[in-house]
Amino acid sequence: MLYSKFFIIALLVFMLFIVIALLSLFIHLLLGIFANEVPFVASRREAVKAVASIEALYAYPEVWDIGSGGGDIVLGVATHICKNSKLKRKKIKVIGVEKYLTPFVLAKLRYIFSGRCVRKHVKFKLKDAFKLRSIPSKACFFFYMLPAFLERFYTVLEKKGFPECIVSCAFELPEVYDNHYKLVATKEFTEDSLFGTQNKHIFIYKKQQG
Numbered sequence: 001m002l003y004s005k006f007f008i009i010a011l012l013v014f015m016l017f018i019v020i021a022l023l024s025l026f027i028h029l030l031l032g033i034f035a036n037e038v039p040f041v042a043s044r045r046e047a048v049k050a051v052a053s054i055e056a057l058y059a060y061p062e063v064w065d066i067g068s069g070g071g072d073i074v075l076g077v078a079t080h081i082c083k084n085s086k087l088k089r090k091k092i093k094v095i096g097v098e099k100y101l102t103p104f105v106l107a108k109l110r111y112i113f114s115g116r117c118v119r120k121h122v123k124f125k126l127k128d129a130f131k132l133r134s135i136p137s138k139a140c141f142f143f144y145m146l147p148a149f150l151e152r153f154y155t156v157l158e159k160k161g162f163p164e165c166i167v168s169c170a171f172e173l174p175e176v177y178d179n180h181y182k183l184v185a186t187k188e189f190t191e192d193s194l195f196g197t198q199n200k201h202i203f204i205y206k207k208q209q210g
């Protein structure tokens with residue numbers, strides 16, 4: 001009798017623990033998606049394809065996705081590298097930086113289930129991009145971020161250094177970047193969504209010398 005009472009109490013405590021854990025996960029997920037300076041909106045298949053086919057990305061030993069979300073761009077770029085024997089030999093590292101735990105965990109899970117080659121090229125960091133310790137100059141940075149974020153991020157680049165290449169999806173770099181970057185190409189792609197078919201642009205910038 002005493003044992004069965006103890007068992008029921010233990011079971012209730014366990015169930016309560018599970019409910020609290022699920023609830024906090026759900027709240028965290030909502031916060032990560034909505035209460036975020038830049039919400040978690042994953043690049044769709046057409047965007048990933050368009051970005052991965054940009055040759056400028058592969059001219060550097062590192063490609064960074066600032067705000068890497070669920071890892072769509074990072075994994076797409078690494079997959080492109082792995083399918084190309086010339087790029088594969090270049091040992092390019094594709095690095096995703098994500099501030100929020102939920103998209104980061106999603107990206108990590110997808111990473112775990114990726115092939116060996118993709119895993120070799122990819123690294124995901126759980127970090128606020130504004131707290132990056134250093135910024136490599138021999139790198140191409142990818143952004144799918146709102147203009148307000150891009151404007152604020154310029155102050156980080158001023159302090160930590162400017163990467164040689166920036167690729168920005170959907171939004172042009174704000175004016176503050178004009179001193180250091182020149183727009184060298186644009187790319188258009190078509191995306192189908194619930195709201196219909198949209199034409200979107202990708203802006204490719206190179207650092208100006210001197």
Ligand SMILES: C[S@@+](CC[C@H](N)C(=O)[O-])C[C@H]1O[C@@H](n2cnc3c(N)ncnc32)[C@H](O)[C@@H]1O
Pocket residue numbers: 032036037038039040041042043044065066067068069070071072073097098099100103127128129130143144145
């Ligand atoms: C529009 S989503 C882009 C996701 C991914 N790059 C893609 O194209 O699929 C922007 C991502 O940036 C992340 N983010 C917002 N502020 C950030 C910060 N300060 N540092 C790192 N990541 C951030 C958000 O959590 C979100 O996942």
